[in-house]
Amino acid sequence: MRRYVLRRVAIMPLLLLGIVTMVFAVTRLTPANPLVTIVGERNLGNRVVVDAAKRRWGLDRSVPVQYERYVANLTRGDLGTSFRTRQSVGRDLSDRLPATLELTLAALVFGLVSGVGLGIVAARRRDGWIDHLSRLFALVGSSMPAFWAGLLLLYVFYSRLGWLPGPGRLDPRAVTPLRRTGFYTVDSLLAGDWNTFWASVRHLAMPAFVLGWGITGIVSRLTRASLLDELGADYVRTARAMGISERRVVAGHALPNALLPTITIAGFSFAFLITGAVLVETVFSWNGVGSYAVDAARSLDYPAIMGVSLLGGIAFLLTNLLTDLTYALIDPRIRLS
Amino acid sequence: MTATVDSTVLTPSVVNVESRSEQGSRSRRARLPAYIGLVIVVGWTVVAATVPLWSPNDPLAPVGARLLEPSRAHLLGTDALGRDVFTRVLWGTRTSLPVAFVVIVASVALGSLVGAAAGFFGGWVDAVLMRVVDITMAFPPILLAMAITASLGPGIRNALIGMVLVWWPIYARLLAAQVQSVRRRDHVESAVAIGASRWLVLRRYVLPLSYTPVLVNATMDFGQVVLLTASLSFIGLGARPPSPEWGAMITEGATNFYNWWIAAGPGVAILSVVLGFNFLGDALRDRLDVRD
Numbered sequence: 001m002r003r004y005v006l007r008r009v010a011i012m013p014l015l016l017l018g019i020v021t022m023v024f025a026v027t028r029l030t031p032a033n034p035l036v037t038i039v040g041e042r043n044l045g046n047r048v049v050v051d052a053a054k055r056r057w058g059l060d061r062s063v064p065v066q067y068e069r070y071v072a073n074l075t076r077g078d079l080g081t082s083f084r085t086r087q088s089v090g091r092d093l094s095d096r097l098p099a100t101l102e103l104t105l106a107a108l109v110f111g112l113v114s115g116v117g118l119g120i121v122a123a124r125r126r127d128g129w130i131d132h133l134s135r136l137f138a139l140v141g142s143s144m145p146a147f148w149a150g151l152l153l154l155y156v157f158y159s160r161l162g163w164l165p166g167p168g169r170l171d172p173r174a175v176t177p178l179r180r181t182g183f184y185t186v187d188s189l190l191a192g193d194w195n196t197f198w199a200s201v202r203h204l205a206m207p208a209f210v211l212g213w214g215i216t217g218i219v220s221r222l223t224r225a226s227l228l229d230e231l232g233a234d235y236v237r238t239a240r241a242m243g244i245s246e247r248r249v250v251a252g253h254a255l256p257n258a259l260l261p262t263i264t265i266a267g268f269s270f271a272f273l274i275t276g277a278v279l280v281e282t283v284f285s286w287n288g289v290g291s292y293a294v295d296a297a298r299s300l301d302y303p304a305i306m307g308v309s310l311l312g313g314i315a316f317l318l319t320n321l322l323t324d325l326t327y328a329l330i331d332p333r334i335r336l337s
Numbered sequence: 338m339t340a341t342v343d344s345t346v347l348t349p350s351v352v353n354v355e356s357r358s359e360q361g362s363r364s365r366r367a368r369l370p371a372y373i374g375l376v377i378v379v380g381w382t383v384v385a386a387t388v389p390l391w392s393p394n395d396p397l398a399p400v401g402a403r404l405l406e407p408s409r410a411h412l413l414g415t416d417a418l419g420r421d422v423f424t425r426v427l428w429g430t431r432t433s434l435p436v437a438f439v440v441i442v443a444s445v446a447l448g449s450l451v452g453a454a455a456g457f458f459g460g461w462v463d464a465v466l467m468r469v470v471d472i473t474m475a476f477p478p479i480l481l482a483m484a485i486t487a488s489l490g491p492g493i494r495n496a497l498i499g500m501v502l503v504w505w506p507i508y509a510r511l512l513a514a515q516v517q518s519v520r521r522r523d524h525v526e527s528a529v530a531i532g533a534s535r536w537l538v539l540r541r542y543v544l545p546l547s548y549t550p551v552l553v554n555a556t557m558d559f560g561q562v563v564l565l566t567a568s569l570s571f572i573g574l575g576a577r578p579p580s581p582e583w584g585a586m587i588t589e590g591a592t593n594f595y596n597w598w599i600a601a602g603p604g605v606a607i608l609s610v611v612l613g614f615n616f617l618g619d620a621l622r623d624r625l626d627v628r629d
Contacts, residue, residue: 015471018475019472019475022473139612139615142615143560145584145587145604145608147568147571148600151587151590151591152600152604159594159595225355225356226356227356228356274480275477275478278483282572294572297487298573298574305483309480309481313480317475
């Protein structure tokens with residue numbers, strides 16, 4: 001086990017440097033001109049302004065020098081200054097990260113809980129109508145463009161029925177709770193403000209559902225399949241023969257084993273969530289990292305694009321590592337191979 | 338092989354997991370979805386190829402009043418500029434399908450080259466190439482595609498390049514693993530033993546046997562590329578107005594939020610294409626009996 005962990009951890013710095021290099025290469029070796037964003041279209045012809053801007057943002061140096069500086073700054077935790085917001089990218093990201101975390105966590109919890117639940121019911125009533133319905137739900141969820149699903153829900157539940165609030169984390173006029181964690185739900189609870197808490201939960205409902213839909217689909221099908229495998233195993237037959245109630249056979253014996261493959265979901269549901277967050281945040285005007293990435297990409301804000309890509313890459317890398325290690329911890333076959 | 342879950346698994350095929358006991362009986366039940374998939378895919382392809390010959394309206398020109406509700410004359414209504422939405426949805430195939438096709442073919446070609454080289458030569462070639470693959474795949478695909486497209490400048494051609502650069506590592510990894518296992522087989526070793534050149538062995542005896550999973554994955558990924566193209570266009574990095582592209586049309590629908598019909602057509606179109614290729618890929622996998 002120790003050797004497996006060491007091997008996995010040892011290549012991390014290499015992968016990290018690779019990620020940094022790739023992000024840098026992508027944003028620097030391309031023809032698009034960031035100066036448009038900095039000085040504006042009109043000043044592009046003005047030599048003095050352009051030269052000053054180039055000097056100020058370090059764009060007058062050669063690419064290797066820029067790279068060296070970028071990496072040196074990174075090791076100090078400095079992600080550079082956004083062309084667009086004129087704030088440090090690190091600060092921008094930390095401002096917006098809680099919004100994204102709150103949304104993705106809500107989506108993940110929704111996806112896992114409803115997925116496992118649906119999977120159990122589908123396995124116990126195999127080929128029943130719930131089984132077929134959940135298969136359809138999973139298929140549509142994985143094939144549906146998230147941004148379109150979001151629009152559709154907004155149209156029905158907000159504009160037509162008026163059951164749920166519109167885009168945003170809270171109503172535009174609402175007072176945001178005092179920032180402690182950055183999660184509106186948690187912060188409003190800490191402040192004892194039940195109305196704001198309820199409002200933030202209602203605002204979360206639609207985006208979290210759209211984002212969690214795909215996960216529900218995958219988790220439910222995976223849980224169903226592996227639970228069916230376990231229910232056919234000898235130890236389950238033995239347990240049944242001993243007269244143990246069906247509920248305990250499923251919940252106590254088969255389910256813990258059946259949930260093992262679901263762990264691998266964590267790794268790729270993260271990629272799924274990031275992809276979704278970029279689009280869902282845009283549709284729901286959710287002020288998180290995803291919509292920040294879109295704004296940055298639209299306005300050629302290099303430092304911001306690099307910051308978001310780095311954050312995404314590193315988070316993805318860590319999640320994958322964590323998934324593999326958890327899996328190795330639980331399943332000895334992997335760490336021994 | 339560790340339990341690394343990479344984006345290869347992200348294709349909707351995951352949704353179609355079946356328990357071991359069901360896998361045998363699949364082929365019989367899987368026929369209906371396979372036919373549905375085939376009909377959808379062939380249908381859209383025919384539309385893409387022939388729509389200029391019978392197009393009900395001009396996709397770029399106003400044909401009536403603005404923001405008309407769906408009616409007999411305009412099946413999906415008209416958009417904010419008075420263009421026929423149904424016509425534009427049909428013309429949308431001429432962006433989405435060719436783009437996805439080029440992305441898949443280019444990614445498979447690039448990925449094959451790298452994957453075959455890595456799998457066949459092994460050693461440090463394998464190590465270096467696979468690290469490049471690892472690093473590329475360490476990014477959430479959409480972020481990398483966004484960064485590349487934004488840097489190259491928004492537009493459908495650059496979005497295409499961005500998607501190829503994101504997609505090729507999947508095939509490289511798939512093919513490398515496959516080549517590695519195939520080249521240990523007896524017929525390859527005999528070919529090497531009687532002195533066949535490396536290139537000949539690779540081309541004649543290894544690659545043909547390694548391509549099955551690539552084919553299946555490529556079919557499933559086709560729908561995913563259509564989805565990503567639309568996503569990039571939706572956030573303004575892909576196709577630009579006024580071109581009739583599904584993602585861009587949904588953006589127009591979002592700005593005219595209360596006129597639901599503008600976004601409805603393109604949304605259903607994307608959904609059907611993704612489902613169609615998913616069904617087809619799944620059927621192909623059963624048929625060719627690819628198991629991980």
